[in-house]
Amino acid sequence: MHRPPPGEYRTVSTAGEPFRAFVPAALPPLPPIDWNPALRRRFDDALVALGRLDAVSTLLPNAALVLYSFIRKEAVLSSQIEGTQSSLADLLLYEIDEQPGVPVEDAQEVSRYVAALEHGLARLRGGFPLSLRLIGEMHAVLLDHPQGRGKTPGEFRRSQVWIGGTRPGNAVFVPPPADAVADCLGDLERFLNDVPESTPPLIKAALAHVQFETIHPFLDGNGRIGRLLIVLQLVHDGLLREPLLYPSLFFKKHRPLYYELLNAVRLQGDWERWLDYFAEGVEQSATQAVATAKQLLALVDQDRDRIATLGRSATSALAVLQALQRQPVTSAAALVKATGLALATVNRMLVQLVDAGIVSELTQRQRDRIFSYRAYVDALNAEL
Structure with a gap:
């Protein structure tokens, strides 16, 4: 289905140079998703795979020890997408106060991802809602390292950002202007909490990930927080008891396509291709996680x-x-x-x-x- 971009462009000016910034429309998408039989099957398969993975947390002995390693695996993979060189061994060395084989700053960044996810889980399990406040708290934890402290940890941005290029005028993509961020995030928070209507959890995770990355609400750390939210929301909505999924493995393996499909939604409203990719990634990641857990x-x-x-x-x-x-x-x-x-x-x-x-x-x-x-x-x- 051909549809217009899911939002509007606003002409903004910085340092006297005009450019167009994209402001996404609230979710769910309009016109609605074209749920053709192939796409429905893809999501059905992903849900079956997630169910098998969820069973690992109750059926296998010492699943908590597997969880400890899987959280770190996702942290390493998600951080590698953003350019860090830290391996799993580097992270484990850093956690016992040993020198990793890469600059210590890389291992610190990965360690903060682990801490951010654990903070989010602890807050949810303490009854705190999945909210903008919680997202801000996790961002503050994520950027609590020397390189992150100058990038307003825990605060939504108050200035323009852009992706690719040297300035907004030649960027690959320009997220909403700063004065539109609060409204965009408010809409996203309502969507995450099924207001005004309920959305199936896995579909919600797929749609919300694009929306969060499109809003790009922080000066730094948007990609990592956006991927962290996928797993956190699946736990919050009951599809997983524990965050055993590591979707960043699929995103890293198919990184060019990951970015291409995010842009295809923004530019052409092509939600269907993104949803197909996302569901395939969840299915493959969940299936591999089950196999690895059993092997361990x-x-x-x-x-x-x-x-x-x-x-x-x-x-x-x-x-x-x-x-x-x-x-x-x-x-x-x-x-x-x-x-x-x-x-x-x-x-x-x-x-x-x-x-x-x-x-x-x-x-x-x-x-x-x-x-x-x-x-x-x-x-x-x-x-x-």
Whole structure:
């Protein structure tokens, strides 16, 4: 279906140069989405895949430990879309106060993404609504690092921004002028909360993501907050009990198409192609997450059986193994904190786990050594 752009262009002037800024119309789209049979099937398949993923959080043992890793995986992927070089191993090293293999600023940025998502989840579970205030709070957490503090963390922008180009006059896309941001965000907040009408959660997530990125309400961090909101809203609306989905894997793999389709909505009102892409991404991401979760838990079961043969050491070694699922790149000091075991006991267990081929020592130094639950990390890194 050919439809006009879902909004209007306003002519604005900065430094004497006129340009056109796009102000999106409120959701849901008008005219309505063309729900052809293929698009309906795509969303049906995505919902089935999400249901299987949601079951992981209740049917698999130690799902909370898998969740810890999956949140970090999404943080790494979403940040890589924005240009950071940090890997999952870099983030895990940073979290135990070790030097990552990339500039520490990159690892800091990824770590703040994790903190922003965890803050949002905690607030929702405490009864706080999915709201502009919550989005602002998460943005403040996201930008709470030296490079972010000059970009008005937690505050919606009061100046013009643009995407691509050197100025609004030659930009690829110019979001709404600052004086239109509050109204656009108010409309989006109402849509997220099913006012004036209810929208199925997965469709809502797809539409709201485009709208948020089009409004571009912050000076920095819009892409990461926009992708974070996808998972947060699916949890809020009950499609997922836990944020086990990492959609940024699909977006990163198909990054040029991701940006092309966002622009196609703004320029041509082509919601259908975006919705098809989004639903495919959710289906693939959810299916891969289920497979990875099962692979991780099968690995742990296999290693637990091997540890059971260690005799009197088995109980302490199992405690270390459980801690390694939460922090698969770690140090003896971090394991002492995680397990409550004495340092001498932890060191003795690490020697046994290295000898058993379960753990690898990464640093080859006498003190402050770093260890990796290598097979676990490799499984998490398989698609990165």
